[in-house]
Amino acid sequence: MTQSRIPTLDIRRFDTDRDAFVAELGAAYREWGFAGIRGHGISDEQIAGAYDAFQRFFALPEEVKRKYHVPGGGGARGYTPFGVETAKGAQHFDLKEFWHVGREIARDSRHADVMPPNLWPEEVADFREKAYGLYTALDQLGSRVLSALALHIGLPENYFADKTDSGNSILRPIHYPPITTPDVPNVRAGAHEDINLITLLVGASAEGLEVLSRKGEWVPFTADADTIVVNIGDMLQRLTNHVYPSTTHRVVNPPGEKARQPRYSTPFFLHPNPDFLIDVLPSCVTPDNPSRYPEPITAQGYLEERLREIKLK
Numbered sequence: 001m002t003q004s005r006i007p008t009l010d011i012r013r014f015d016t017d018r019d020a021f022v023a024e025l026g027a028a029y030r031e032w033g034f035a036g037i038r039g040h041g042i043s044d045e046q047i048a049g050a051y052d053a054f055q056r057f058f059a060l061p062e063e064v065k066r067k068y069h070v071p072g073g074g075g076a077r078g079y080t081p082f083g084v085e086t087a088k089g090a091q092h093f094d095l096k097e098f099w100h101v102g103r104e105i106a107r108d109s110r111h112a113d114v115m116p117p118n119l120w121p122e123e124v125a126d127f128r129e130k131a132y133g134l135y136t137a138l139d140q141l142g143s144r145v146l147s148a149l150a151l152h153i154g155l156p157e158n159y160f161a162d163k164t165d166s167g168n169s170i171l172r173p174i175h176y177p178p179i180t181t182p183d184v185p186n187v188r189a190g191a192h193e194d195i196n197l198i199t200l201l202v203g204a205s206a207e208g209l210e211v212l213s214r215k216g217e218w219v220p221f222t223a224d225a226d227t228i229v230v231n232i233g234d235m236l237q238r239l240t241n242h243v244y245p246s247t248t249h250r251v252v253n254p255p256g257e258k259a260r261q262p263r264y265s266t267p268f269f270l271h272p273n274p275d276f277l278i279d280v281l282p283s284c285v286t287p288d289n290p291s292r293y294p295e296p297i298t299a300q301g302y303l304e305e306r307l308r309e310i311k312l313k
């Protein structure tokens with residue numbers, strides 16, 4: 001059955017009505033690569049508190065924010081100024097600035113060389129606590145979504161657990177400033193696919209996000225305030241041999257006066273451990289769908305390739 005709307009599901013059903021929930025969630029992702037997740041248990045207060053800290057950071061003067069930009073760091077940690085990231089194949093940079101929070105790991109971890117320490121803005125005293133609290137909450141929610149996605153394709157519920165427990169995941173608070181010049185050729189976020197396994201987008205309640213349907217139509221997806229948008233990224237698409245599609249999406253500039261409103265959103269890009277080998281799952285290879293990627297690649301190797309394409313490296 002094809003659905004004309006991107007479905008929203010209540011993840012509490014994973015505990016109370018598992019088989020039906022897994023089937024519905026799996027069908028939604030096969031069709032759209034996107035779904036809304038309700039009943040996720042992350043409180044309004046926690047989300048609003050984090051956004052409040054993010055907004056206070058973005059309101060700082062440009063020269064203060066630039067203290068936290070790491071030249072040559074690929075934007076992996078700290079601040080990436082307006083005018084840098086450019087969607088793959090796009091001519092014009094995106095109309096956004098953002099901050100990246102990574103996982104806190106022991107500095108003697110085997111992943112330490114590719115997972116640098118976080119930076120924290122000293123001007124916003126509660127930034128660290130608020131941002132890392134949200135990071136942890138979204139990491140846990142993402143693991144539950146991955147469990148359901150694993151069950152749907154015949155894998156054990158905990159399949160992803162030891163492949164993501166030191167995942168190189170990123171929380172990305174984004175600020176899209178007011179657009180004051182009419183007819184800019186740039187857009188807030190050019191059409192792209194996410195690189196990682198899955199993305200959880202919290203607070204994308206302001207309009208602008210659009211998802212490309214299988215029919216080739218742009219479908220606006222403006223989630224309710226209590227809904228977290230979760231989509232498939234390229235790594236999971238590759239691992240599942242496109243059973244779960246990584247769907248193209250973009251953030252368009254609002255029409256007329258609405259363009260003068262800023263937009264804030266915060267995706268959490270859930271990545272596998274850097275040394276996870278992305279090798280097509282045998283259960284996702286069939287006569288109708290032969291393996292599209294005979295060569296495996298590590299998550300870190302794949303990430304570096306992709307960051308060069310979007311001009312972050």
Ligand SMILES: O=C(O)CCC(=O)C(=O)O
Nearest residue numbers: 189194204209251265267
């Ligand atoms: O701002 C949004 O709603 C989406 C952002 C996005 O797609 C991204 O940063 O990858």
Ligand SMILES: [Fe+2]
Nearest residue numbers: 192193194249
């Ligand atoms: Fe995205």
